[in-house]
Amino acid sequence: MKQQTAVKKLAIASLLTAVAVVGSLFSFPVLGSRCSPVQHMVNILCAVFLGPWYGLASAFAASLLRNLLGLGTLLAFPGSMVGALVCGLTYAGTRNLGATCVGEVFGTGILGGLAAWPIATLILGQTAAVYGYMGPFLISTIGGSVIAGVVLFALKRSGGLDVMQTVVRR
Numbered sequence: 001m002k003q004q005t006a007v008k009k010l011a012i013a014s015l016l017t018a019v020a021v022v023g024s025l026f027s028f029p030v031l032g033s034r035c036s037p038v039q040h041m042v043n044i045l046c047a048v049f050l051g052p053w054y055g056l057a058s059a060f061a062a063s064l065l066r067n068l069l070g071l072g073t074l075l076a077f078p079g080s081m082v083g084a085l086v087c088g089l090t091y092a093g094t095r096n097l098g099a100t101c102v103g104e105v106f107g108t109g110i111l112g113g114l115a116a117w118p119i120a121t122l123i124l125g126q127t128a129a130v131y132g133y134m135g136p137f138l139i140s141t142i143g144g145s146v147i148a149g150v151v152l153f154a155l156k157r158s159g160g161l162d163v164m165q166t167v168v169r170r
Contacts, residue, residue: 008168009050013058016042016050020062020080024071035136036072040144041151043084044104048097048152048161049168052088059084074123078115079137083108097152101145109138 023038039062046055059080066072086107091100113134120126120133155161 005169008170009054012168013046013050013054013061016046017058017061017065020058021065021069021071024062024066027071035140035143036066036076037140037143037147039076039080040083040104040108040141041148042144043080043108044087044100044145044148044152046084047088047091047100047104049164052085052092055084055088056081074119075116075133078119079108079112079133079140082112082115083141086111097149097156101149104145104148105138105141108141109134112141113137 020036020039020042023042024036026038027036029035039059042062043055043059046058050058060077063072063076063080066076067074083104084107087100087104090096090103094100113131113136116133116137117128117131120128152161155164
């Protein structure tokens with residue numbers, strides 16, 4: 001039974017990773033980074049359906065694929081992965097959808113923005129203030145968090161969220 005649950009979670013994580021990669025086609029440049037709101041929506045969906053560790057793995061896989069396909073920059077790693085972990089841990093601890101969305105915004109926009117600075121300056125050779133990537137990351141993550149919030153609150157209101165979470169856990 002436990003193996004079936006792991007296979008379901010892996011399949012859903014793979015599907016959400018694919019959504020994040022394809023969704024990165026709808027990105028826009030802001031101050032040296034590529035803002036991809038779909039990635040942040042996926043981070044929150046992973047947090048709610050799969051938990052923090054699958055969300056972190058999905059964010060890593062999506063960032064890697066985006067970079068290999070030329071759809072993102074190295075800044076995708078700290079931006080998506082920190083946000084995925086923070087919102088996943090937030091949901092695991094609170095089971096609160098609003099707090100999970102705020103966790104994604106804080107994790108990506110603030111912590112991920114700070115974590116991007118050494119990568120941007122030391123590896124990519126870009127010049128920016130320590131807080132220079134917070135703005136672009138906040139723009140991207142707020143958009144994705146709003147989308148995820150609308151989807152999840154609609155699912156919760158209709159009862160679909162409980163059904164989906166039950167199916168994943170079986």
